[in-house]
Amino acid sequence: MREVYLDNSATTRPLPEVVEAMVKTLQDNYGNPSSLHNKGLEAEKILKEARQKIARRLAASPEEIIFTSGGTESNNLAIKGIAYQYQNRGRHLITTEVEHPSVLESFLALEEEGFEVTFLKADRYGRISLEDLRESITPETILVSIMHVNNELGTIHPLADIGKIIKERNPNTFFHSDCIQSFGKMLIQPARNLVDLVSISGHKIHGPKGIGALYKRKGVELRALQTGGGQENGYRCGTENVPGIAGLIPALDALPDYTEQNPCNQELDRLRKYFIKGLEKIDRKVIINSPEDGAPHILSVSFPGTRGEVLVHSLEAKGVFVSTGSACHSKSREKSHVLRSIGLPMEQIDGTIRVSFSTYNTIEELDYALEVLAEQLEIFF
C-alpha cells in the first residue's frame, strides 16, 4: 500500500545517510570518546564535528552545545538546571499554558518544590500577550521559558521581542526556548535574540531518536541533573550517544540555510498552503486552528462532528499517517491541553487532526492524502 507520512511533528523518517552514518559508527567507531587511545579519539572527532555543525546553525560556538538524549531532557535540564542553580537569586518562574508536557511538567514539579510559577495564557491562536509577559516579570524572576513554535498549532512566538522585554525588565532573568519544532525549519539566533538556552531534538529533522542538544549561552550556569564522569563539561554526564550524534551530522548537512531575508522554509510553506487550498474543496465544515502566520510545517484542522482518533485510524487504513493532537498525548484519553487552553469548544477539539509536513513530502502525496481524507470523511461520518 502507498504510504504518505504527514506526522512529521511527531517524528520524521531518518534519511538514508543518517542510517548509514549510524551503522558505520556502531561498526567501526565504537570507541568511548573519553578513552585515551585512538579509538576514543575517532569517536571524539564525531562529537566535535556534530557540535560545530549545530553551533553554526545557531550562530553559537561549539562550547555552548550540550548533547542530551533528546528534547525532553534538554527542556528538563534547562528549566530545572537554572531553577536549582539560581534559586538564591529568586524563586519565580514564568512559562506559558501551551508548552509541551516536558516543559509544563518540569515547571509543575518545581512548583511542588516551592517555586512560584506564572503560566501565561494564550489567545485563540495560541499566542501569548507580550504585555502580560512584561507585567509578570519581577526582580524575583529567574527564568522565562517560552517555546518558539507550538507543536500542536504551529503558532510562532516572537523570540526577539520576548528576549528584549525580558532583559529590559530584569537583566538577570534567563530566557529558555523550546525550539524543538522550529529547529531546521526556521532561522534561530539565540545570541542575537537574547535567548540564553535553546532545546533541540534530532529526530524531528530526519535524524535519529534518542539524541538532542541544549544550547547554553557562555556564562550561564546550570545545576547538572545527571552526575557522573564529567562528560559534556559536567552538565550532562554519561558516555555520549556517539552513533546518535554521528547520525545528526548528515541530518544537519541536509538542512537548508536560513537568513534574515529568508527566515523560514519556503518549500514547507508551499506544501502547507497547498494543503489548506485542498481542504477548502472538501464539502464539509472545516476549521483551520493554526494561525495564518504560523510555522510552515504544522497544520491543525477541525472537522466538527467527527472524532479525531477515528479519522486517524481511517486514514491510516489507506496509508496516510496524521495525528490527533500531539503524539505525546494521543495515547491518553485526556483532551489536548493546548486546544482546551486556547478555548476551542469540545466538539471542535474532538474532531481535530494535526497534519505536519516535511520537505520530503510531495504535492502528489498531498493530493492523495486529500483525496483519501474526503473519501474517509464521507464513509465514516
Next chain:
Amino acid sequence: MYKALLVRFGEISLKGKNRSFFVNKLVENIENALRETGNFQIEKSYGRIYLYIEDNPEVYIEKLKLIPGIVSISPVAITELDLEKIKELALEIFAYSAKEYPTSFKVETSRPNKDFPLTSPEISREVGAHLLMNINAGKPGRLTVDVHEPDHLLSLEIRKDKALVYTESIPGIGGLPVGTSGKGLLLLSGGIDSPVAGWLSLKRGMTLDAIYFHSFPYTSDRAKEKVLDLARILSKYGGKINLFINHFTDIQMEIRKKCPPKYTITIMRRMMFRIATELARKNKNLVLVTGESIGQVASQTLESMHVINEVTNLPVLRPLISMDKTEIIQIARMIGTYETSILPYEDCCTIFVPKHPVTRPTLKDTLEAEKDLEIEKLIAESMEKSETVIIG
C-alpha cells in the same frame, strides 16, 4: 529452607469417581502455569499434591495462589528419617514461621511409613517437648501445648524416605480446575469487567474461548492489542484460549445509518449476541459469558438485558451481575488485568454512545428500530471477515 510445596484441593476430592480426572487436570494446569518459574517435580498423593522445588518458594506460591482448584498451599521443609534431625528442623521452622509469639501450639504427625520406630503420637510428643524446652528457655512457662485450639500448628509427615515439616498455610483461590466444567464463550472487550467475568468462569472450572468485536477505524489496532494482552493474562490461569476477532465495523456503520440513535447501543448488543451465539454453535461452546452488572451502564438495566437476551437461546452467564464496580476492580487488580484494562484505547462501546441512549427499551420498539437491517447478511459477512488467534 523450604524445598517443597504442599498443595491442597478441597472441593475436588469430593467428586467421587471423577476424582482422578479432576486431579490430573489440576496437575496439568499447575504444570502449565509454572512452566517458566523454574524446575519442579510433582507428586500426587491422596487429597493433595506435592511440588518439589529447588528454591524461591514465594515465587511459586504467588502463582499457585491463583490457580483455580487449589484451596491452600504450605511451604514444606524436608529432612532425613532421623528423630534428632526432625526435632532440629521443627524448631527452626517453628521459630521462623511464628510471626508473633504464640502462646499455645500443637504438633500433629502423620506416618504413612509404618517402618518408622515411633508412632505418630510418640513423635508429636517428642518434638513438642523439644520445642517447649527450647522456646521456653529464658521465658519460663510462656508457651504451652494446646491440642484443641492451638495458636500455631506444626505438622510432621513421616514418609518412606524423608520427613516433612510444615506449618504455614496460605489460602489459594479455591474453585475447580480449569477444564473440568465444559466450554464457554466470553464476550471480551477491552474494559475492566469482561476479563474478570472470564476469570471467575475459569475459577469454576470452565474452559474459555473469547470473542472480541473489532471496529477499525472506530477502534484502533492498539485496542485490539490490548484485548490480546488481556486474553494472554487469562490464559495464564486457564490455558489455551481461542480468541475470535470479529470484524464489526460494517455492522456499526449500518446501525448508524439505519437505526435511531437512541437504540444504537441496544441493537449493537443484540448483533453481538447473535454473532456470539452463531459462533458458539459452530465452536461447541455451551454458554455465553459476559461482564454485565446490573445498572452499570444503559445497556445493563434489566429492561436492556431482557431485550438483548432475546436474540439467543443459549444460557448467558453473568458472573458479575450483583457486584459493585469496586469489587470488580479489586478482583481485576488481583488477577493482573486492571492495569491493562485501564489503558485508554477506545473500544467500540465508548465511541458509539449516543447522547441519550434508551435505558428501558422494549422489545417492540427495538424490533421496529432494527427493521431496516439485513441482519442475516450482515452477520454472515462479518463472520467471514473474522480471524482466530490461539492464545496461550
